[in-house]
Every structure is written in structure tokens, then in C-alpha cells.
Amino acid sequence: MRTITLTLIFILTGLTAFAQEAESGSSFWRDPLGDPLFPFYLVTAFVFLTAFLVVIVAVYMLKVLNVFIRKAAEERAEKQGIQYVPQPSLWTKFWNSINAFKPAQEEKDILLDHNYDGIKELDNHLPPWWKWLLYGSIIWAGIYLVMYHVTDTLPLSGDEYQAEVELAQAQKAKFLASNPPAAIDESTLEYSADEAIIAKGRTVYVTNCASCHMPEGQGSIGPNLTDDYWLHGGSIKEIFAVIKNGVQEKGMIPWGPVLSPEQIRDVSYYIKSIKGTNPPNPKAPQGELYTEAAPVEADTVVQADTVKSSI
């Protein structure tokens, strides 16, 4: 019993943990107590646990009750001087009938004269429900094949994929219509040291970029992101463009299809923010020295030129 209880708790906690993950990213585990839904989870867990305990208690009560009833029946039988024959439970009756069991005393009628090293065989009927399971599965198989391959009612893998993609595109279009995305792209992006955005950018960086540029941006497979030298330009616009479009011949992945424009902006801000942090074991500088252009609007033209020359 205890193992069953334990395992059930395992299942419940495992799956609810996942559901929570799904709702709130991975933030729940970082600060479970501070999560706005924490009281709700707590109450849910409590309700589940209580319900579970109640079920266990109820089952035990029922068992005890049964013992009393049987005892009483036995006493009554003894008083009347007849042999006590237990009433079969509803379950036993049901079980016997769906399996078409022969009563034990009739077993000798169906005992075959087989004897293999002492093993005898009965000639019981096939359990009726089993027989229908066999027939049913054969019929199901026929219907399945007809629906997929004769009438083409159900889609095969390729069509299923097409439908899935179309549905996703429609949903995305609908979502974007009601939540117009902030227009973020490399032509208009400006850097600001916004703490909140940089923090979000850090999360994106750690999961996607640290593998090549190292956790602190010191570079390894990819270049150092904290120094003043840039292969493809160091302005926020250029950084954004490189992340979005990638530099395939150098192994830089185009992240445009994978990260949302907002995420690319966040991580670009973060990269900008770690400039000059001098992490340990930096990779040697690569590319050209980039100095931040004076913050004047008139400079955009010049900047565009540097983009070209440095790529």
C-alpha cells in the first residue's frame, strides 16, 4: 500500500511540476514561494492529498464492514445449524459471468485426458470478452486500413504535417493580428541600458549563446563579445542583424527563425551591456576596432558605411 501511495504521489508531483513549467517558463522553481500562483498550487496539492487519503480510508472501512457482515452471517448460519455459504460479491458475479467460469465442482467434466509430466488440461471456453476483443480488433484493423488507404478519409503522415503547419500559420497570423508585435528590426533599433530588458537578454544568452561565446562572453568557438573588436560591426543595429541573419560561413547560426525579434533585441542589449567587463581567459581580439559613434542622429549614414566595410 505504501509503495502505491508513494508512486502515486510521484506521478502527481511529476506531472503538475511539468504543467507549472509550461505556464511560467522555468521561473517557478527559482522562487516557488514568490510565485503568484503558489497558494493555488498549495491548495490543489492539499485537496489531492486529502482526497487520496479519504479514498484509502474508505476502502479500509469497507473491508472492515465486510468482515463484520460475514461474521454475523456465519453466526446466524451456526444458530440455524446450516453450513455457511458466502454470498458472492457483485464483482465476483460479474467476473464469473464475463469469463464464463465453470464452478469449481464442475471442473472434472471438462478435464481432458491429457497428462504431460503430470500437467493436466481443462477444456474451458474461450473467455467471451476475450473473444470479442479479438474479433473487435480485427474489425477495427479493417476499418483503419480502409479509412487511411481506400477512402482516404484520414490524412497520412505528409498531409498531416501540411495541415499542422497550415493551422500553426493561421494561429500565428491571428495572434499577431490581435497582438501586433513591437516593430523591432535592425533599421530602427537603439540601445538603452534598460535593466529589465538586459536581464531578459541574459536568460536568452545563457541558453542559446553561451555554448560558443562562453557564459561570460569571453569567447571560445565564437569571438569575444566583451572587447572592443568586432568582425561584423559593434553597433546595436549590426549586432542585431548578425544574430538575426547569422554568418553561415563562420558557423554563426541565423537565429531569426528560432528567436522572436523581441528576444533578439533583449540579447543584443545584453551583449552591449557586457562590453568591457574583462572576464577571465578572454579570446584574442578578432575583427576591427569599433568605437561607439557620437550619439548624434546625423551619424547614421556613416555608421551604415562601417557596416559594409567590416562585413
Next chain:
Amino acid sequence: MELEKFSYDNKIVRAFIIATVIFGLVGMLVGLTAAIQLFYPVFNFDLQYTTFGRIRPLHTNAIIFAFVGNAMFAGVYYSMQRLLKTRMFSDALSWINFWGWQLIIVAAAITLPLGLTTSKEYAELEWPIDIAIAVIWVVFGINMIGTILKRRERHMYVAIWFYIATFVTVAVLHIVNSFEMPVNLFKSYSWYAGVQDALVQWWYGHNAVAFFLTTPYLGLMYYFLPKAANRPVYSYRLSIVHFWSLIFLYIWAGPHHLLYSTLPDWAQSLGTVFSIMLIAPSWGGMLNGLFTLRGAWDRVREEPVLKFMVVAVTAYGMATLEGPLLSLKNVNAIAHFTDWIVAHVHVGGLGWNGFLIFGILYWMVPRMWGTPLYSKNLANVHFWIGTLGIIFYALPMYISGVTQSLMWKEFNAEGFLVYKNFLETTVQILPMHVLRAIGGGLYLTGTIIMTYNLIKTAYAGSFIADEPAEAAPLAKDVKVSGGWHHVLESKPIMFTVLSLIAILIGGIIEMVPTFLIKSNVPTIASVKPYTPLELHGRDIYIREGCVSCHSQLVRPFRSEVERYDPLGGEYSKSGEYIYDHPFLWGSKRTGPDLHRLGGKYSDSWHYNHMLAPDAVSTGSIMPAYPWLFEQSIDLSQTSLKIKALRTIGVPYEEGYEAIANEELKIQARRISENLQLEGIEVAPETEIVAMIAYLQRLGKDIKASKTASNQ
């Protein structure tokens, strides 16, 4: 009629029992090691011989062929003599069977850690060992059929039917799946390529489960369970119906391992429907087992042998319901490639095979040594600790399988994958891997307790080497009457032939069209054979068992195309694999799919990642492969490889083998120069260079076709 005196050969049974126990312990220990590596990768001691990719096949082979295989021979040799009232046909053949089988196991235990593998699951052993297996299996078959022919019991009991089906089918499966083209004594290429190789392999793989782990064990159940319970078998009719339906239907179900793959849709559908039709025949075995215990349940409570058997039969029922459900496309879409499948096979392996073996051993050993079991209490402890082990193994794996699968598939409202980095989903399930190892540890502990108990029992008794028996010989020219099946039971050759026909039909109908009808594998013009360097790299990929953790099959799901080919937007097509001898689709994604890997990362990324995966991807559980940076590829093999592949249909031009090494060197130098730009010095003939060449080739051809059609 006068009774003849003879004796049963217990010595051969004892030999197989000892082998069972030893290899059981070894196989489980290797399994536990592999399980620990899946959350603590340095548990391979940084040795190439003990990395996960090499010991995973060692574990599966040790458990299936050494532990379960030896136990099968022990049980078959014990029960067959008694059911047929005769000694085995030939003691010499029995011992050839025994020593031959142990030699094969030793050969496997040496070659697999060395990386000598065909990479086809449960058929990893290289061609000379394959031949040895075929020979020894036939020896076993001759011995069995010979014994049946000289029987003193007119009719064959249901256990014998299952043994016959086992012999015939395993022979067919093993021979057909092992067609391979040798390169040298230790290396061969599968005769089949790509999707056809996959079909043959999973026809084999699935039916290895059916006819090596299931039918012989059903036979053993039909002997040992009624003996232990001292009850008549519940239904003779059920035996007949479920035996024939089981062996006929099972053979068709292999393609359910290839749902949503590039296997033609009609073959996938056959895999699904035949799996569903298998529920009832499989359950027929379970019901006949459990219903035989009707009226003996009070004894189940006291007798550990029966307890083990009840759990075994129940686990069989659960696994054979779960299997068909996993064959439904919508369930398979979630479960395939995840830990769910690992849980499923272990419910079957630990529950059905393991527990039935334990029950049988606890039953046979006291009888063969003429003494009661040393300790019933210890057997009970074994039972509970083993059961707990199964629960601790299976439940975490179910949770981790579903969790990871849902994470792979989750999109946010903007249409991007929520968990873009595969590693996030791996890290999430590591606690479950820890629990699973604890479960495996418990199970192994139980087995150690059993070993002690059995040894103590044997020492307490005295071994009965030749157990005396007597029976009347069969009268000649007796007309057998009764039902048609009853008559058939007295005609072993006819019975064997009918079983053979029953198991051939499904395989033929699925394979012949896939091989002969061109439209089943649409070709892609831009797909070219591997270059010599890539070929060497691919062989290293095979040697290291990368396929144990990485699939090469992007299924037609939006979540997979977005994850693995966000730029190209192509799921895998059968035409991409036509030069893949063998196919490397894999069956489990502990790491990400690699079929679209080429060009995704730089050469230096691969270099660093193979050297220290954890340094590149923090938290990765992939082991490091430092030896690839020290060892060099063997250029003398290049021309042999090219010639072998040309023989089996890869279109390398005549004479190409002469210039292959030149081309290889040019490509290797290009990669090493490329790495030099990043400050990495590496000799061009180093294995890592070949590996990088292969990894960078994956999925490139289909991209080339796109570029071509766009222009």
C-alpha cells in the same frame, strides 16, 4: 506395454543455470553502469571501452542473449525432456550448444567494448559471430527436433509448440537480418540500405522480442506455472487459438517501430493494425496463466515461486497492452524516441522475463539438488525488493518520457519553440534518471540475494546428474483420433512446417514490395554517396555507438522541422538514405537528432564539443571523446570499404578505390586548415577530422537539391 528406463540429463540444465546467474549479474551491472552514466557521464572513467555508446549494446546483448538466452536453454532442456519423456536427442549436441553459446557471449563481451559493431539493435555482433550464432542455433534446433522425434509421449504439449515456433522464427530472423558485406574480419556493411535496412532491422528487432523473449517464455510458463501451482491448465482451446494467432500476427508488427518515418505509409499502417490485433492473442497467454491459478491463490500468498510467476505474467499482460497502444500513431508521436519506450521494454524485461526466470530458478534448483530451498524468507525479500526495483525503474521513466516529449513539442503563441535548446529538456529529466538507477540498483540487489540463496541450496543438497525416469515407448502405426489439432500435435514435422508458413507470410508481404517497387523509395537526384573521408567518419560514428543516443530521422512534425531544420524546413525523406549501409535512424533521443546537422555549426564547434561537450554545452551529459584526437584513421581500409559498398550497390565508379585516398587527404587537409584558422592544430589523418567531415555532411544533399531547383 513394457516400461523403458532412462534418465533425464540434469547436468546440461545445471550448466545453463550457472551461466544464467553469472551473466544475469554481469548484464545488470553493465546496465546499472550505463544508467549512472546518463546523469553522471564521467562514470565511463574516460575510457573508450566503457563509454555509453559501447556498453549500451553490451548491456542489451548480455541481458537478451546471455541472461534470458541461457535461462531459456536451461528451462527448455529441463522441460522438454520431461514433457516428451525422453533424454535429449544427443548429449554431444547439448554440450556443443552450451559451449558454443558461451563462446559467442564471450566474443560479444570482447568485441562490443572494442567498438566492433554493425550498429543494428540487438544484432550488433559482427559477421563471424553472426555465422557462429546461426550454426549454434541450428545445433540447438537439430537437438530439439531429434528429441521430439524420439519422444515417448504421442502428443506435443503446448510448451513444445512454442519452442518449435521459437526455433524456426529466430533462425529466419537472424539469417535474413544478418546479410552483410564483409570489409575485413571485423567490419561489414549491411546488405540493405536506408529505409529497406530499417524495415528489415525492425522486422527483426520486434520479432526478437516476440520470438526470443516471448514465445520461449510462454512455453516455459506453460510448463513451470501449472507444475508449481499443481493445477490443470485453464483452457486447451485457448492455448490453440492464442498460439496460432500470436505467431501469425506478431511477425507483421515490426513497422510500428518506424511510424512517422520515411517507411511507405501502407507498411506503417500494417504495423499499427497488426499490433492492435495482437492484444487478444497476447492476453490469451496471460489469461491462461492467471486462470490456471484459479483455486490456488491461497498458495500464491505463501509460495515465492508463484508470486514471481504472477507478477511476471501480469507484467507480460501490461507490456503487451502497452505495446499495441504505443503503435497507435498519436501515442507513438509522443512516446517514440523518449524514455517511455525504455520504461516499456523494462516492464517486459524486468517483469516478464526476469521474474519468470527467478520463479523458474527457485523451482528447478531445489528439485535438481533434492533439497528444499535454503531460505523462503530470502526469496520473499528478493521478490519485494525486485518488485520495488521495477516500480522505481518504470515510473520515473514514464514521467521523464512524457515530460521531455511535451517539452520538445511546446510552442509559444508567437509560434516559436519554448525550449529551443534541446539541452533544457535533458536537464529537466535528470532527476528521473537518478531514480531509475536506484530502481535498477534495487533489482540487482535482489538478484544478488537470489544467487546467495541458490548457492546455499545447492550446497545443502546433492546434485542429481541423471534423474531416473520410465515410460512406455510409442506404439507404431497407431491411428490418432480426436480433433484436427490434436492429430496435428502428433505430427512434429508437419507442425514445424505450418509454423514456418505462418511466420513467413507477414514478412514477405511487407518486404517484397518495399524492395521491388520503385515508388516506395522516391529518389532525390542530388543525393550522392559519401566521400571516403566521410565514410571513415561514419564508421567511427558507428563504432562509438552514437546511434544509441542520436537519431537521424526528422519526423514530419512541425516541432521537429522547426527544431532541426528551421532554415530548410524539410523533414527526412527516404531518398536521402539510399546509400546508408546500415541506416542510422536510432530509436532513442537522449541527445538531439542529427539528420540536419551539416553546416549548422562550425568545424571548430564540433572539434571543441567532441573534446569536452560539457565545456561547450554546460550541463550536457554527452561523454567526451578524447581518443578521437589521438587515433588515426586506417587508410589501408579505404579501398576495401569502397569495393565492399560498390558490391552492394553504391555507385562508386570502377577504379575509384585507387584514387579514394587522394581525395580523402584533400578533404581532410581542408578541414584541418579550416581549424587552423581558429587556432586549432590537428593532423589531417586524425579520427576527429573524419568525424567532423561526416557530421558536416549530414542533411547537406537535400539542401543542395533545393538550391538547384531554386536556380
